[in-house]
Amino acid sequence: MRTSAKIFWILGVFFLVVAIVYxxxxxxxxxxxxxxxxxPAVIALSGLGFMIAMALTLALRKHDQDASDDLEGEVSESAGVQGSFAPYSWAPLWLATGAALCFLGVAAGWWIFAFGILFAIYGLLSWVLEFSTGQHAH
Structure with missing residues (x-):
């Protein structure tokens, strides 16, 4: 994970330099x-590289060493819980429906885009606040 974080930091800086020169x-x-x-596409690539690098860096702080960091590590050492996910969540479906409607709205009609925004906002808020309300509240 440490190597992956370094690679994505390097990619983010590289694409930022390329964007400036371009x-x-x-x-x-x-x-x-x-x-x-x-x-804008190259700037988006840079931002994507930085976001993935930041996520990997934060995960590295939380979990000191991953099995991929060990030179003598086996694939089976990475088995087990990979994160905390709510079972039976409908939020990704609503968010994906909103994104699909937004893309369709750009191609077919802007009024569809407005419905896509509504679906996407509902899906995003329900996904973010999933552990705050309902059955999985902490």
Whole structure:
């Protein structure tokens, strides 16, 4: 896990540098200025790398050493509980439905996008607050 975190930190920095250089070059040499698809996409790649690196770093602080960090480790040592998940949760279904409606709304009609936002907000809030209310409340 430690190596994976380092790799994603490096990827995040790399894509950030590439985004800066790409933005500068397209601003300088394109007639319409900064290219509006590639530049945000490379920035999103950088953000994704940083988010995964941060998640792995926080998991590393919580669990000191993973089986993948041991050079003599076996695959079977990684068996067991991988996290805390609520059983029978409907929240991912609502969130996925909202995301699907949002993507469909961009292609078919913006009024569908509004319904997708409503579904997505409901799914996200119910997933975040899942352990605060109901059967699995702490």
């Amino acid at each position: 933005g500068f070059l397209t601003y300088r040499y394109e007639p319409l200025g900064i290219e509006t698809v590639g530049f």
